[in-house]
Amino acid sequence: MTSAQRNGKEESGFRRVSLMPAVVVVGAQWGDEAKGKVVDCLAQDADMVVRYGGGSNAGHTVRFDGHEFKLHLVPSGIFRPQVTNIIASGVVVDPQVLVEEIRSLQAEGVDIGNLRVSARAHVVMPYHRLLDALEEKQRGSAQIGTTCRGIGPAYADKAARKGIRMEDLRQPERFATVLRRALEEKSRLLHNVYDAECPTFEHIWREYEEYAEVLRPLITDTDPLVYTAVKGGQRVVFEGAQGTLLDLDHGTYPYVTSSHPVAGGACVGTGIGPTHIDAVVGVAKAYTTRVGSGAFPTEQPNDIGNYLRERGREYGTTTGRPRRCGWLDAVVLRYSAQVNGLTAFAMTLLDVLSGMDTVQICRAYRLPDGEIIEQFPSDSAVLEQCEPVYEQLPGWKEEIAEVRSWDELPEGARNYVQKVEELTGVPVAMVSVGPLRTQTFWRHGISSDAPVQSLQRLAHGG
Numbered sequence: 001m002t003s004a005q006r007n008g009k010e011e012s013g014f015r016r017v018s019l020m021p022a023v024v025v026v027g028a029q030w031g032d033e034a035k036g037k038v039v040d041c042l043a044q045d046a047d048m049v050v051r052y053g054g055g056s057n058a059g060h061t062v063r064f065d066g067h068e069f070k071l072h073l074v075p076s077g078i079f080r081p082q083v084t085n086i087i088a089s090g091v092v093v094d095p096q097v098l099v100e101e102i103r104s105l106q107a108e109g110v111d112i113g114n115l116r117v118s119a120r121a122h123v124v125m126p127y128h129r130l131l132d133a134l135e136e137k138q139r140g141s142a143q144i145g146t147t148c149r150g151i152g153p154a155y156a157d158k159a160a161r162k163g164i165r166m167e168d169l170r171q172p173e174r175f176a177t178v179l180r181r182a183l184e185e186k187s188r189l190l191h192n193v194y195d196a197e198c199p200t201f202e203h204i205w206r207e208y209e210e211y212a213e214v215l216r217p218l219i220t221d222t223d224p225l226v227y228t229a230v231k232g233g234q235r236v237v238f239e240g241a242q243g244t245l246l247d248l249d250h251g252t253y254p255y256v257t258s259s260h261p262v263a264g265g266a267c268v269g270t271g272i273g274p275t276h277i278d279a280v281v282g283v284a285k286a287y288t289t290r291v292g293s294g295a296f297p298t299e300q301p302n303d304i305g306n307y308l309r310e311r312g313r314e315y316g317t318t319t320g321r322p323r324r325c326g327w328l329d330a331v332v333l334r335y336s337a338q339v340n341g342l343t344a345f346a347m348t349l350l351d352v353l354s355g356m357d358t359v360q361i362c363r364a365y366r367l368p369d370g371e372i373i374e375q376f377p378s379d380s381a382v383l384e385q386c387e388p389v390y391e392q393l394p395g396w397k398e399e400i401a402e403v404r405s406w407d408e409l410p411e412g413a414r415n416y417v418q419k420v421e422e423l424t425g426v427p428v429a430m431v432s433v434g435p436l437r438t439q440t441f442w443r444h445g446i447s448s449d450a451p452v453q454s455l456q457r458l459a460h461g462g
C-alpha cells in the first residue's frame with residue numbers, strides 16, 4: 001500500500017476509503033450481554049473507545065485486578081491509559097451521573113484526562129427523570145419497565161428539537177436562556193397533566209452549574225476527533241449500549257429504549273460514514289435475558305430460569321431488578337446478524353450453563369396456526385404468540401471458569417458453540433467463561449494481543 005493510499009487517497013487524487021481497524025461492539029440480544037467486558041478486552045489493542053448511544057440506563061461492568069467498576073456513561077476503555085475515551089453525540093448525558101462516575105473513578109486512582117464529551121450530546125434534565133417515572137405510572141398495565149433514568153423524555157425533546165445540549169451547558173448565559181424556555185413548557189406539562197411540581201429554575205441552575213464546572217474542560221466537538229482517528233488508521237472501538245432488540249426502529253417496539261443500539265447507530269451517533277466501519281462484533285450471552293416488559297419466546301419462568309439467574313448473577317447493574325432468563329434464541333441472533341451486519345459473535349457467560357443434563361437452542365418459531373417461521377417478526381403482538389422450536393443438545397457437567405482455550409472446553413460446550421455458528425452462519429470469535437479479563441479466549445485466528453486488527457481481518461475473510 002502506498003503512503004497516498006494509507007492516507008485515504010488513491011494516486012488518482014480521489015478520496016479512497018481504506019481498511020480501517022474500526023470495530024463496533026453491539027449487544028445482540030436485549031442488552032446486558034457483558035459488552036463492558038468485551039470492550040475492555042478489545043481496549044488493550046485500541047487507540048480510542050467511543051460510546052455512541054443510550055445514556056445512564058446502561059450499566060457496563062468491568063472487573064480486573066480485584067477491582068469491579070460499574071460504568072453507566074464513561075466508555076469501558078477508561079482503564080487503558082493509551083485509549084482516548086469519547087462520549088459521542090448520540091448519547092444523552094445525565095451530568096449528575098457522569099460527575100458522580102468521574103469522581104468515583106478518580107477516587108480509585110483512574111485518570112480521566114483522556115475522556116471527552118461531545119458538545120452535541122443532549123443533556124438529561126431533572127424533569128426528564130420525573131416525566132419518565134410519571135409516564136410509566138400512567139401507562140398502568142402497559143408499562144415498558146423503563147429504568148426511569150429520563151432516557152425516553154430526553155430523546156423525545158431531542159427529536160422535537162427542544163433539547164438542551166452539552167454545548168448549552170458549557171456556556172452559563174446560554175444555559176440560563178434555554179433552561180428558562182424549557183421550564184416554561186415542562187412546569188405547565190407537569191402541573192396540568194400530571195399534577196406534579198417541577199423543580200425551580202434556581203434549583204436546577206445551581207445544581208447544573210456545579211456539574212458544568214467539572215465537565216467544561218471535557219466538552220468538545222468530538223466528531224472530528226473520531227473522524228481523524230478512523231481516517232488515520234487508528235484502532236477505534238465503538239461501544240454499543242443496550243441491545244439490538246431494544247432498538248427504537250428494529251427492536252420489539254414499543255418495549256424498547258429510545259435510541260439506536262444497532263451497529264448503524266455507531267455512524268449516526270458519532271458522525272462518521274458507514275464506509276469507515278468493517279468489523280461488527282455481536283455480544284451474545286450463551287442464553288437469553290430481558291429486563292422490563294415485552295415478548296420473550298424462550299423465557300423460562302421456572303427452575304431453569306432461576307438456575308440461570310443465580311449462576312449468572314442476573315440482576316440489573318443500573319436498577320438491581322432481577323432479569324427474566326431463558327434459553328438461547330438463534331432466531332434473535334440471526335436477526336441481529338442481519339440488522340447489524342455482524343462479522344463475529346463474542347459469546348459470554350458460557351460458564352453459567354455448566355451442570356445441566358441437556359441444553360436447548362431455539363432455531364425457529366411456531367405460529368398459532370402451526371406455521372414455522374425462521375424470520376424474527378416485526379410485530380411484538382405476533383412475537384407474543386410465537387412458540388419456540390428447540391434443538392436439544394447434551395449438556396456438560398464440568399465447571400469451565402478456569403478454561404483458557406477451545407481445546408480445554410468439554411465436548412458438550414464445544415458442540416453448543418458450534419451449533420450457534422451453524423444456526424447463525426456467524427463465527428464465534430471470542431468465548432467468555434467468567435467476568436475477569438483473563439477468563440476469555442479467542443478463536444478463528446483472532447490474536448489475543450491484537451484482537452481489534454485480527455477481527456478486522458476476519459471480517460474480510462482473512
Ligand code: IMP
Nearest residue numbers: 031032057058145146147256257291292
Ligand atoms: P429506558 O431505556 O430506561 O427507557 O427503558 C426502556 C427498556 O429498555 C426497558 O425495558 C429497560 O429495561 C430496557 N433497558 C434500558 N437500558 C437497558 C440496559 O442497559 N440493559 C437491559 N435493558 C435495558
